[in-house]
Amino acid sequence: MYELQYQDNYKVNRVVRYHDLDEMLLAFSGCVTLPDNLPVQSLTLDGKNLGYHGLIGDLYPFLKSIDPKSK
Numbered sequence: 001m002y003e004l005q006y007q008d009n010y011k012v013n014r015v016v017r018y019h020d021l022d023e024m025l026l027a028f029s030g031c032v033t034l035p036d037n038l039p040v041q042s043l044t045l046d047g048k049n050l051g052y053h054g055l056i057g058d059l060y061p062f063l064k065s066i067d068p069k070s071k
Contacts, residue, residue, distance in 0.1 A: 001017055001018065001019060001020075001045075001046060002017065002018040002019075002021065002024050002043070002044070002045055003015060003016075003017050003042075003045075004018070004024075004040065004042075004059075005040070005042045005044075006034065006039060006040050006041055007039050007041060008038060009038070016034075021063065021066070021067055024063060025060070025063055025064070025067065028059055028060045028063065029060065034056045035056065036055060036056055036057025037055060037056070038055065038056045039054075039056075040053065040054060040059065043062075050066065
């Protein structure tokens with residue numbers, strides 16, 4: 001399971017969980033799921049940190065880079 005921790009505009013830490021990478025890619029591929037300007041605190045897969053640091057708006061290219069189907 002993927003877990004995305006981010007800080008919202010009110011400086012409150014939030015957590016969103018996705019069952020798999022396809023679900024997460026779908027959430028970030030078209031519609032605006034979360035505002036692009038929010039900072040990501042961590043992105044983990046089954047508790048292992050994936051090393052992403054940046055904004056929500058830059059997350060999709062990172063997800064595509066770790067997608068084994070993209071290679």
